[in-house]
Amino acid sequence: MYCNWLHQAHIGSPEWWSRLEQHGSPWITPAEDGGYWASFFWQDPQGSEQLSKIQRVWLNITGVTDHHQGKDPISLQRILQTDVWVAEIKLTPQWRGSYMFIPSMLDDDFQGNAEDMYTLRRWWQNTFVNGTEPAADKLNPARHWFGGRGHCVSPLSMPDAPPQTAWQSVDQGQESLSHSRLQTYQWHSQILGNSRDIWTLGLGQPTHTRPLAIILDGKFWTQQMPLPVALESLTQQHRLPPAVYLFIDSLDNQQRAHELPCNMQFWDAVENELLPQLSQWEACSCAAETTIIAGQSFGGLSAAFAILNKPHLATSAICQSSSFWWPNRHHDASDSFMINALQQQQFSHVPRKFFIEAGIREKLIYRANEQVVSLLKQANHQVIYRDVDGGHDALCWRGGLTDGLQAIWSGHHFLESGALSYEQI
Known part of the structure; x- marks a missing residue:
């Protein structure tokens, strides 16, 4: 259930990206169970699939899609014939954390047992090295910073997260x-x-x-x-x-x-x-x-x-x-x-x-x-x-x-x- 941004006309046009930048991302919408859907967007600098060599855009969310959860890594999905990549993740009401995008020219999906935290951790470590430079979310207006691995990350807090x-x-x-x-x-x-x-x-x-x-x-x-x-x-x-x-x-x-x-x-x-x-x-x-x-x-x-x-x-x-x-x-x-x-x-x-x-x-x-x-x-x-x-x-x-x-x-x-x-x- 992607947000309304994906149903707008001229998706991926300069005007569409400009409106999204003005609004800010991720787009947060309530879920029926009391949680929230977070929709993430990434713009492919190389253009659509006809022009771009990007095969995956891995979404590393601390404590959600990283090695701690025992689940297969998640990549954003391309909207065909556009430069738009998107993913939607359901998050709990009080969740708070950082995230980054890792574009990759390789279609090297994780092949091991995701429940083995150490195997999954090594895969992420290799992806940090083999992918293009991990990047913060340019559409997120909040302040970015460099985390412990030396990569720039973006912040995200759900509406019910403890106040700071x-x-x-x-x-x-x-x-x-x-x-x-x-x-x-x-x-x-x-x-x-x-x-x-x-x-x-x-x-x-x-x-x-x-x-x-x-x-x-x-x-x-x-x-x-x-x-x-x-x-x-x-x-x-x-x-x-x-x-x-x-x-x-x-x-x-x-x-x-x-x-x-x-x-x-x-x-x-x-x-x-x-x-x-x-x-x-x-x-x-x-x-x-x-x-x-x-x-x-x-x-x-x-x-x-x-x-x-x-x-x-x-x-x-x-x-x-x-x-x-x-x-x-x-x-x-x-x-x-x-x-x-x-x-x-x-x-x-x-x-x-x-x-x-x-x-x-x-x-x-x-x-x-x-x-x-x-x-x-x-x-x-x-x-x-x-x-x-x-x-x-x-x-x-x-x-x-x-x-x-x-x-x-x-x-x-x-x-x-x-x-x-x-x-x-």
């Missing part, structure tokens, strides 16, 4: 608000034997009572998904306290995979090298009871590992889509380092606070997170756990990240009444 009001200015392209306050420094680590950029953001009056939040994958959160804009907006609304934010770059994927998963040396370096330098740059409190460490994927695992092993450094963590399956994604989640350590009660009994989110569409991570949450509660840690109708996706993480900061810090009475609290989430 703090990000409205970012989505509208007004993202330079905080950059005058964002400072860049070089951290030369003798312990780690490398150097990297780090960023600091100080909001509010520079006092030594401002709490500290350490944000992993700092380059992404300052450049691709500009968290400082949302933080400043929430601070001005008194929904976040005046605070200092320390953003730590991950260098590259290889170094990230080495330093973040349960690596004590990394956190020794942060504690003994980086934080003493921070005191020279920003006035803040580094008191463990008000310091938050936040991360996603390997970063979420690292944040949990840090506060469990170093409660004198920080006692609160925001862990999103955390890779609690580590070190081997091919094994059952119960074989994970973190799950085994919690089961064996390897950590001290100092109470910690956790804000944990996992996407219901990232199956391996979701299962591992549920196990970790149960074990943390059994150890009498304070845990907020939310499952999210989405996948392994920064578009979901960004809202949870600001919610987590509000929830944890509101418990320390920094905020005025009405701010988000542990009990309200």
Whole structure:
């Protein structure tokens, strides 16, 4: 049941594309079961099938058509004798996520067992390489960004998805608000034997009572998904306290995979090298009871590992889509380092606070997170756990990240009444 755009006269004409561009895409229409149909369009730059070598336009939607779902990959379909490619996907009312198009001159449909997540994952990885450059949706007026694989993606949220009001200015392209306050420094680590950029953001009056939040994958959160804009907006609304934010770059994927998963040396370096330098740059409190460490994927695992092993450094963590399956994604989640350590009660009994989110569409991570949450509660840690109708996706993480900061810090009475609290989430 394609939308009315496909029934208009002169489909594929310059006037038709101009009207679609003015309206914006994807086109969202209600479904009878309470969900929504999303219609995606892509314009073939080579023209119709008589002129174009494009055989497929793969639609990669995080947590919907990617390797997590155990289903054959989906390609848009060409409307014959036009340059129009189209696909229609039904999505649940609260779903949110990113997507991209991957045009290909090959008709190399997936031939394996789609229920084998690892085979399907390899097929997608090869498609990213063998297809033409993966692309964001030019018809989507919302702000695009480069995701973890280095490809440009577009955002999409269903009408009933949780609100992300703090990000409205970012989505509208007004993202330079905080950059005058964002400072860049070089951290030369003798312990780690490398150097990297780090960023600091100080909001509010520079006092030594401002709490500290350490944000992993700092380059992404300052450049691709500009968290400082949302933080400043929430601070001005008194929904976040005046605070200092320390953003730590991950260098590259290889170094990230080495330093973040349960690596004590990394956190020794942060504690003994980086934080003493921070005191020279920003006035803040580094008191463990008000310091938050936040991360996603390997970063979420690292944040949990840090506060469990170093409660004198920080006692609160925001862990999103955390890779609690580590070190081997091919094994059952119960074989994970973190799950085994919690089961064996390897950590001290100092109470910690956790804000944990996992996407219901990232199956391996979701299962591992549920196990970790149960074990943390059994150890009498304070845990907020939310499952999210989405996948392994920064578009979901960004809202949870600001919610987590509000929830944890509101418990320390920094905020005025009405701010988000542990009990309200």
